[in-house]
Amino acid sequence: xxxxxxxxxxxxxxxxxxxxxxxxxxxxxxxxxxxxxxxxxxxxxxxxxxxxxxxxxxxxxxxxxxxxxxxxxxxxxxxxxxxxxxxxxxxxxxxxxxxx
Numbered sequence: 001x002x003x004x005x006x007x008x009x010x011x012x013x014x015x016x017x018x019x020x021x022x023x024x025x026x027x028x029x030x031x032x033x034x035x036x037x038x039x040x041x042x043x044x045x046x047x048x049x050x051x052x053x054x055x056x057x058x059x060x061x062x063x064x065x066x067x068x069x070x071x072x073x074x075x076x077x078x079x080x081x082x083x084x085x086x087x088x089x090x091x092x093x094x095x096x097x098x099x100x
Contacts, residue, residue, distance in 0.1 A: 014048070018055065021045040025057045026072060030083075033070070041068045 013028070015021035022045055029040035041060030046053055059069035061079050069079035 015045075018045065018047075022055065022057055022072075029058060030070070040070070 011028075013021075013024055015024055025043050025045050029038070029043040032038045033040045041058045043057040044054035045057060046055065056073045059071050059073050059075060059079055061069045063069050063079045063081050065081065067081040069075075070082050071080060
């Protein structure tokens with residue numbers, strides 16, 4: 001039996017620059033992360049006129065205990081499931097680029 005189809009929700013939000021978009025996307029992903037339907041590790045941002053060029057926001061590597069890293073893609077130091085104090089505000093970095 002084929003698996004049931006899944007649907008992605010696109011919730012457009014705009015920012016004047018990439019750093020602001022990354023900050024907003026990270027804040028939204030973190031604030032909604034308690035919902036099991038939210039996959040914060042797959043959060044990306046793109047320019048309005050280049051939706052096929054996406055910039056990853058969260059690290060998403062596996063950490064001990066089977067959880068995913070909850071830090072930004074370009075974080076310093078070891079991965080962690082939860083950001084330490086002071087790590088919620090970002091560097092505004094763009095993270096790796098993903099072309100679809």
